[in-house]
Amino acid sequence: MKTTYIKLPLATILLLGIYSCKKGEASANDYSLSTSADSAAVVSEDISSVATMKVKDKQFIKTANLDMEVKDVYEATISIEKSVQELGGFVSNSNLRSNVVSEETFNTSNEEATLVKKYQTENSMQVRVPTEKLGELLTLINNKKLFLNVRIINAEDVTSNIKYAELEGKRIEKTGENISELKTNKDKVKLSDDNMSEENRQKLANLDINDNLKYSTVDIFIKEPQLRVAEIAVTNTTNIDNKYKFAFFYSAKNAFVEGYYLIQRIIVGLIMIWPILIIAGLGFYFYRKNQSKKKVNQTFEEQNTAS
Numbered sequence: 001m002k003t004t005y006i007k008l009p010l011a012t013i014l015l016l017g018i019y020s021c022k023k024g025e026a027s028a029n030d031y032s033l034s035t036s037a038d039s040a041a042v043v044s045e046d047i048s049s050v051a052t053m054k055v056k057d058k059q060f061i062k063t064a065n066l067d068m069e070v071k072d073v074y075e076a077t078i079s080i081e082k083s084v085q086e087l088g089g090f091v092s093n094s095n096l097r098s099n100v101v102s103e104e105t106f107n108t109s110n111e112e113a114t115l116v117k118k119y120q121t122e123n124s125m126q127v128r129v130p131t132e133k134l135g136e137l138l139t140l141i142n143n144k145k146l147f148l149n150v151r152i153i154n155a156e157d158v159t160s161n162i163k164y165a166e167l168e169g170k171r172i173e174k175t176g177e178n179i180s181e182l183k184t185n186k187d188k189v190k191l192s193d194d195n196m197s198e199e200n201r202q203k204l205a206n207l208d209i210n211d212n213l214k215y216s217t218v219d220i221f222i223k224e225p226q227l228r229v230a231e232i233a234v235t236n237t238t239n240i241d242n243k244y245k246f247a248f249f250y251s252a253k254n255a256f257v258e259g260y261y262l263i264q265r266i267i268v269g270l271i272m273i274w275p276i277l278i279i280a281g282l283g284f285y286f287y288r289k290n291q292s293k294k295k296v297n298q299t300f301e302e303q304n305t306a307s
Contacts, residue, residue, distance in 0.1 A: 050153040052135040059162055060155040062131055062216040066141060067150035069225045073121040076144045076222055083140045089129030089215065096123040101227060107236045115232040122223035128215040137218065146225060158209070172198055
């Protein structure tokens, strides 16, 4: 299952520095959340050490991707969402759906029938949990599995990126001071505006990276290994259709009325095109008259020729 987490490459981090202490911006100390305070949770031994890994003077952005089969998708979904909330996290996306494989209706009486659906339920969800609670959450999720298809746990070391971003923040601050010493003109206004825009981007990036350090992203895909069957009581529509399929006298009456209205529409249509009818009549009259005249002339010429 494709994870929605986007790693921060070095080139991006170079442009996403942090602010200096003078401006009250975040420093490297802001990113110490992932290594502060040991988790009180007891993590099962079958969970990867990557989830709980802590290295002195190192900062890690941790993510996980799980694909597994469970006994009951709905029950597992409710349990996972509840566990995430209890651990101080939140669910950012949950897409539970039932994929219908087949459905067929069986008539059981003249009025009743049973709709039989065969389906498989699955859920794609994404949760965010405090990084120090990641191992505990993975243990709770692991207890729900019948079969594990895929489990991926990543710990991206962003320590050097954060340090470099801090240096870039100082450089931008120095650039702002140099710009302030320039003589006020159109170029200075543009330089100042560009520098402020870069600082705003840094501020947003600081919030993002701090959030990714504080909260781990876990993408979860769960499904049931076998099909389920649902039996739904419905109406016997076939019998209802046969009952009202054709009423002779009613249909005949409607046909008579529709025929009467059709005649009316034809008469009204002819009235609407009366100029065309008059022109066509005159044209036909002159055509016949011309044809008669030609016939008389032809007869006269034949008589003259004969004499």
